[in-house]
Amino acid sequence: TQLLEQSPQFLSIQEGENLTVYCNSSSVFSSLQWYRQEPGEGPVLLVTVVTGGEVKKLKRLTFQFGDARKDSSLHITAAQPGDTGLYLCAAGTYKYIFGTGTRLKVLA
């Protein structure tokens, strides 16, 4: 049973468009991370959120942790081809479980 469901699974958009990726669970987590992974490389940590309702911004990326700490969203403003990759949410305390992933492709 996958504890972290991400949606959408695939997303192909034009450069300049906005998008939102969702990470949902029925479990409550003490913290949640978002990673970006490029083919053949290891996931790279983008952000950690720990407080319910927390919002963090990283340039054009906005991350939000749900009030109940069961879900999170990643919003990208004015997407660029360099944003292309696999976006993974992960949660847990000492052992992280990864979400199903969202494969984003931004077309120039």
Added chain:
Amino acid sequence: AAGVIQSPRHLIKEKRETATLKCYPIPRHDTVYWYQQGPGQDPQFLISFYEKMQSDKGSIPDRFSAQQFSDYHSELNMSSLELGDSALYFCASSLGGGNGYTFGSGTRLTVV
């Protein structure tokens, strides 16, 4: 800044052979994790070590074993390799829990 170092980057083995993957965590990180990622799949947790002791175990086959040494590097030993073991194997390290991992670049294992 030093990152997580994994070796080798690529490995090709035949069925029933053995393989050893190595991981050198970020200095002063106290926990090492191993993940397996099949094609088009999310990383699956295998095993972790905290201060050189096994701290958690996931979906690691009995044919696999791992340990963390006194210098904090870790090795994943895989025996009786099967075609289905072909995957990317990632090592990650962290300082404490809940702070996010730093992943290595992975070892791509191909079993033929």
